[in-house]
Amino acid sequence: MEVAAQNxxxxxxxxxxRSGEQTGLGQQSDRNGILAPMNRHDxxxxxxxxxxxxxxxxxxxxxxxxxxxxxxxYEREHDVGGIFLYGQPNxxxxxxxxxxxxxxxxxxxxxxxxxxxxxxxxxxxxxxxxRSYARHFQLYDQIRFQTGVEQLIPSSTGWSVRLAGExxxxxxxxxxxxxxxxxxxxxxFRGKFSGTLLHSKxxxxxxxxxxxxxxxxxxxxxxxxxxxxxxxxxxRVVLSIRRPVHFLPKLSFGKTGDATAQQLIRxxxxxxxxxILSELGARVIxxxxxxxxxxxxxxxxxxxxxxxxxxxxxxVRHGDITIKxxxxxxxxxxxxxxxxxxxxxxxxxxxxxxxxxFPFIDHRELNGPAGSPRLYLHQFHPHRxxxxxxxxxxxxxxxxxxxxxxxxxxxxxxLAAQAAGANLDWFDRLRNQTAPDLKGGxxxxxxxxxxxxxxxxxxxxxxxxxxxxxxxxxxxxxVTSAPSAPLAAQRNAA
Ligand SMILES: Cc1cc2nc3c(=O)[nH]c(=O)nc-3n(C[C@H](O)[C@H](O)[C@H](O)COP(=O)(O)OP(=O)(O)OC[C@H]3O[C@@H](n4cnc5c(N)ncnc54)[C@H](O)[C@@H]3O)c2cc1C
Ligand SMILES: NC(=O)c1ccc[n+]([C@@H]2O[C@H](COP(=O)([O-])OP(=O)(O)OC[C@H]3O[C@@H](n4cnc5c(N)ncnc54)[C@H](OP(=O)(O)O)[C@@H]3O)[C@@H](O)[C@H]2O)c1
Numbered sequence: 001m002e003v004a005a006q007n008x009x010x011x012x013x014x015x016x017x018r019s020g021e022q023t024g025l026g027q028q029s030d031r032n033g034i035l036a037p038m039n040r041h042d043x044x045x046x047x048x049x050x051x052x053x054x055x056x057x058x059x060x061x062x063x064x065x066x067x068x069x070x071x072x073x074y075e076r077e078h079d080v081g082g083i084f085l086y087g088q089p090n091x092x093x094x095x096x097x098x099x100x101x102x103x104x105x106x107x108x109x110x111x112x113x114x115x116x117x118x119x120x121x122x123x124x125x126x127x128x129x130x131r132s133y134a135r136h137f138q139l140y141d142q143i144r145f146q147t148g149v150e151q152l153i154p155s156s157t158g159w160s161v162r163l164a165g166e167x168x169x170x171x172x173x174x175x176x177x178x179x180x181x182x183x184x185x186x187x188x189f190r191g192k193f194s195g196t197l198l199h200s201k202x203x204x205x206x207x208x209x210x211x212x213x214x215x216x217x218x219x220x221x222x223x224x225x226x227x228x229x230x231x232x233x234x235x236r237v238v239l240s241i242r243r244p245v246h247f248l249p250k251l252s253f254g255k256t257g258d259a260t261a262q263q264l265i266r267x268x269x270x271x272x273x274x275x276i277l278s279e280l281g282a283r284v285i286x287x288x289x290x291x292x293x294x295x296x297x298x299x300x301x302x303x304x305x306x307x308x309x310x311x312x313x314x315x316v317r318h319g320d321i322t323i324k325x326x327x328x329x330x331x332x333x334x335x336x337x338x339x340x341x342x343x344x345x346x347x348x349x350x351x352x353x354x355x356x357x358f359p360f361i362d363h364r365e366l367n368g369p370a371g372s373p374r375l376y377l378h379q380f381h382p383h384r385x386x387x388x389x390x391x392x393x394x395x396x397x398x399x400x401x402x403x404x405x406x407x408x409x410x411x412x413x414x415l416a417a418q419a420a421g422a423n424l425d426w427f428d429r430l431r432n433q434t435a436p437d438l439k440g441g442x443x444x445x446x447x448x449x450x451x452x453x454x455x456x457x458x459x460x461x462x463x464x465x466x467x468x469x470x471x472x473x474x475x476x477x478x479v480t481s482a483p484s485a486p487l488a489a490q491r492n493a494a
Contacts, residue, residue: 042169047071048415049161049171051149051360053139054082056391056404057177058130059108062137063408064175067416071175073139074163076148080139081130082179084123090182092201092222092354096229097123099399100221100308102256105456106399108133109406119256152361158386173386175411176358180392180452183357187217187350191330200226200351209234212346215335217327219245219307223351228311231320238343239312240335242326244294246301248278249285249310257281257308258398265397265457271441275301286313293323302396303445305453356392356452376431377438377462378452379407385418395456396442403456406463413470422474436462 050060053075064071077088086093099106099120103113111133117125134140151162152174162168184199196208200222206229214234216227219241230237248257257278264274278301290296292313297304315321325338336342356371366373366389367382373389374382381387390407391400417424440455 044072044161045157045170046172048173048175049074049149049159050175050177052082052177052179053077053080053134053143053145054084054177054179054391055130055401056179056408057082057175058134058139059401059405059408060175060177060390060411061139061142062133063405063412064415065137065139065142067412069412069415069419071142072171073143074147074149075143075145076164078145079131080134080143081127083181084127084130086123086127087204090179092181092184093123094200094203094226094229095205096225099123099126100250100258101395101399102259103399105256105258105262105395105397106401108404109402111136119259120250149360152365154365173415174388176361176387176389177391178358178360180356181354183355184350185353185355187327187352189327189330192332193330193335193345193348194332195345196347198347198349200349201354203349206230206233209347211235213344214238215240215343215345215348216351217348218351218353219243220305220351220353221307221309222353223349224307224309224312226349226351227321228309228315231315237315237321238324238345239321240324240327240337241294242338244289244297245304245307246279246282246289246297247286247292247309247313248282248301248306250308251310252281252285261397262457265455271302278302285310287317292316294325299445302442305394305396305443305450372451374435376435377407377459378454379411380414380431382432385414385424393438393452393454393459394450395459396439396453398456403454403459403463406460406467410463410467410470413467413474417470417474420474426473438462 048064048069048071050057050064050071050073053061053073057073057075058080061071061073077085077090079085083091083093085091086095086097102119103117103121104119107113113121113129134143148164149161150164151168153160153168155170157170158172159170159174160168161171161174182201184201186199198208200218203226209230210233212234213236214230215238216223216230217240223239224247227237227239250257252260261274261278282301293316312321316323324341327335328338329336331342334342334344335348358366358373363370363373365387366375368374373392375389375392376382378393379388379390388411390411391404393400393403395403414424414427438454438459440458442455443450443453
């Protein structure tokens with residue numbers, strides 16, 4: 001299905017940015033006078049408030065602007081990029097992070113990454129990509145940086161939004177794009193550890209592991225990356241895995257596995273066949289999980305979220321990483337494991353994941369228990385059009401930003417139809433129905449931890465079908481390139 005945005009598909013890319021243009025960072029501090037006060041007479045009540053200028057918030061800004069919907073975006077950091085703004089307090093990246101997903105499954109569909117980027121680029125290239133996106137679609141002027149949203153309260157006309165250190169202002173609606181990999185989960189073990197205890201969010205470079213006895217806890221992608229990186233500097237590396245997993249190789253036939261898997265799904269390959277192929281591929285390259293010293297997984301590949309690593313099995317076979325079961329107790333400088341063994345460590349890195357967190361809003365407003373909103377397509381509130389979340393999903397295979405693009409395009413159409421006074425009864429009925437199956441058989445094993453997993457091809461089809469339905473009912477929205485009263489202009493007028 002073609003969507004309006006695809007009709008005006010741009011060949012823009014990072015490389016198309018005019019030479020000599022500064023980074024977003026430089027432009028922002030020069031142009032916007034970041035901390036200047038807002039105009040006291042600024043009336044925001046007919047606008048939408050977008051929270052966050054990471055991958056999700058940026059594409060929301062682009063879609064709202066494209067469809068002429070007035071908005072202000074607030075970002076607590078000093079630039080766009082979200083988690084890819086390496087080194088900022090809320091970035092969970094380490095210096096060596098490269099995309100796990102390939103650029104073809106990850107990029108925005110109307111803004112391809114440059115052809116000379118490698119298939120899995122380093123995070124610094126990714127940040128440059130986001131900056132180029134923001135410049136190309138003229139988004140910088142509508143984002144107010146170093147401005148955290150502290151509280152959202154529903155009002156009779158929409159939402160009251162309180163910014164850090166400022167009065168509350170009134171908005172017609174709110175789009176939350178605050179990310180879900182910044183609030184670390186710390187394991188709650190018995191006992192105390194006397195050495196250095198880090199979360200993967202705090203881990204940046206391997207120098208902290210130099211010559212140390214290192215324990216990495218977890219079996220996700222962070223744990224595997226950090227354990228593999230520790231090998232070259234640490235005295236000893238142990239990986240504690242409480243629940244055995246399948247390690248999928250990152251590359252097969254010289255291509256990234258996610259791109260191959262998505263292509264096969266698009267061609268109609270059923271999950272059972274993809275599972276057999278993937279199990280075979282994992283067996284050929286990585287061997288059997290139980291041969292790595294961690295027992296047999298209690299699930300098949302894709303029944304739980306996948307861990308992509310070729311290096312951990314490689315290093316285990318060289319004796320450079322030892323896999324142990326879950327931690328039973330911390331005993332000063334030693335750790336006792338579930339198999340009764342005890343070992344001394346200097347550093348523990350807890351690569352134990354992140355919790356979904358919305359500290360600025362009462363969780364009941366998001367229709368679910370804390371950290372677990374129940375939203376139609378993980379996006380739309382079942383009863384109100386003025387509150388939505390974008391980016392709250394995890395792709396079972398491949399990247400995320402293309403899907404965020406379609407979420408944003410759908411949202412913009414909904415808000416445009418609403419502003420035009422269209423009858424939206426059909427959509428209201430739809431989002432009150434039982435949620436469609438977005439997983440398509442993936443990650444069924446552990447539904448709570450994996451509640452946001454989506455099979456990306458299926459999810460994209462849901463989103464683009466709905467986009468098409470909006471266009472069929474209300475016509476292709478008039479696309480505008482004029483920004484809605486930019487924040488910078490408001491401040492300059494103040
Ligand atoms: C180590 C690691 C590697 C990853 N690798 C990949 C990959 O290879 N491919 C892939 O597709 N995905 C990857 N991801 C997932 C990645 O998080 C998403 O792809 C995507 O970048 C998330 O974008 P987002 O906008 O939803 O969230 P974020 O990038 O977290 O952006 C949210 C933004 O909201 C801002 N914000 C939050 N709260 C407030 C507030 N109260 N007020 C104002 N601003 C606020 C934050 O400062 C931030 O800038 C990875 C994640 C991690 C942790
Ligand atoms: N290079 C990259 O692109 C890259 C790198 C890193 C991360 N990422 C992405 O970032 C996201 C987060 O990944 P992540 O690895 O940080 O987190 P994660 O995928 O949530 O994995 C957390 C791991 O910690 C374990 N764990 C949780 N609590 C524990 C406890 N109390 N005790 C012992 N183990 C515990 C979990 O085991 P259970 O299964 O038993 O709960 C799981 O193995 C994912 O989407 C991932 O793909 C990408």
